[in-house]
Amino acid sequence: MNEVFNLINNRFSLRRYAEQPITEEDLNLILEGAMRAPTAGNMMNYSILVVKDEEKKKKLSVTCDNQPFIAKAPIVLIFLADMERLYNYFQLCEVDKFCQQNGEQFKEPGLANLFLASSDALIAAQNAVITAESLGIGSCYIGDIVENYETHKEMLNLPDRVFPIAMLTLGHFPEDIKRIRRPRFNKQFIVFDEEYRELSSEELKEMYQDLEEKQVPKNSYGANNYGQLLYKRKFGTEFFEEMERSVQLILKHWKGEALR
Numbered sequence: 001m002n003e004v005f006n007l008i009n010n011r012f013s014l015r016r017y018a019e020q021p022i023t024e025e026d027l028n029l030i031l032e033g034a035m036r037a038p039t040a041g042n043m044m045n046y047s048i049l050v051v052k053d054e055e056k057k058k059k060l061s062v063t064c065d066n067q068p069f070i071a072k073a074p075i076v077l078i079f080l081a082d083m084e085r086l087y088n089y090f091q092l093c094e095v096d097k098f099c100q101q102n103g104e105q106f107k108e109p110g111l112a113n114l115f116l117a118s119s120d121a122l123i124a125a126q127n128a129v130i131t132a133e134s135l136g137i138g139s140c141y142i143g144d145i146v147e148n149y150e151t152h153k154e155m156l157n158l159p160d161r162v163f164p165i166a167m168l169t170l171g172h173f174p175e176d177i178k179r180i181r182r183p184r185f186n187k188q189f190i191v192f193d194e195e196y197r198e199l200s201s202e203e204l205k206e207m208y209q210d211l212e213e214k215q216v217p218k219n220s221y222g223a224n225n226y227g228q229l230l231y232k233r234k235f236g237t238e239f240f241e242e243m244e245r246s247v248q249l250i251l252k253h254w255k256g257e258a259l260r
């Protein structure tokens with residue numbers, strides 16, 4: 001196999017880091033790699049925050065669902081879907097007046113822009129992951145950055161038309177780390193030819209069989225199958241409720257509804 005595939009195939013989320021700092025040279029390469037990612041219309045409607053400040057990382061480790069390893073990562077990157085910068089430029093260019101002259105209504109960024117800018121930000125994040133890995137630096141995504149919007153907005157100086165879509169912790173692999181390649185579902189359940197197909201009950205059971213056999217017997221939630229267990233662990237939790245509340249609020253700000 002080629003080197004790039006091997007790197008992708010052996011990557012795993014790293015949640016414990018060596019003391020070794022990340023050099024500016026390596027950080028710059030990671031950021032360069034991120035910025036070479038494909039981007040809709042080559043507009044780069046995302047921004048990247050580089051967080052090194054110990055206090056900030058500590059705070060993020062609490063606000064992102066109490067995950068202490070975040071504070072121990074030498075560098076944290078936050079990827080923002082960003083329409084603020086372009087709309088500030090539009091303002092500078094008097095695009096609204098231009099639209100008026102043409103009898104058109106100037107459009108504020110909506111959900112389509114959010115999806116495109118989020119795609120951009122996430123693709124850049126994954127390029128950062130792969131570049132870091134190629135430099136011997138591990139990483140872990142933190143989805144909980146979408147929680148506690150009010151706190152993150154203030155702490156990170158986020159304008160309304162900026163959506164914190166992903167966070168990455170970065171650090172060198174500790175010497176004693178055991179490499180782990182976490183299992184994935186079988187391709188037959190994930191990849192379909194030509195068109196979407198709903199899985200049958202038998203296929204769904206087969207898809208989750210390993211997880212059911214490994215995790216259901218020892219669960220403490222009283223769940224009788226893996227579906228019940230997964231729901232209880234993720235979807236029916238307080239952190240998921242907070243995530244939903246926070247994302248609804250970010251959307252309000254994004255669409256300018258918070259100002260009205």
Ligand SMILES: Cc1cc2nc3c(=O)[nH]c(=O)nc-3n(C[C@H](O)[C@H](O)[C@H](O)COP(=O)(O)O)c2cc1C
Pocket residue numbers: 011012013014015067140141142143144181182
């Ligand atoms: C969008 C997203 C959010 C994630 N959020 C977290 C998180 O908050 N905390 C964490 O420890 N891992 C998080 N992860 C890492 C996943 O748990 C991990 O990718 C998954 O278990 C598969 O393991 P692997 O990356 O080692 O193959 C996240 C991954 C993604 C893609």
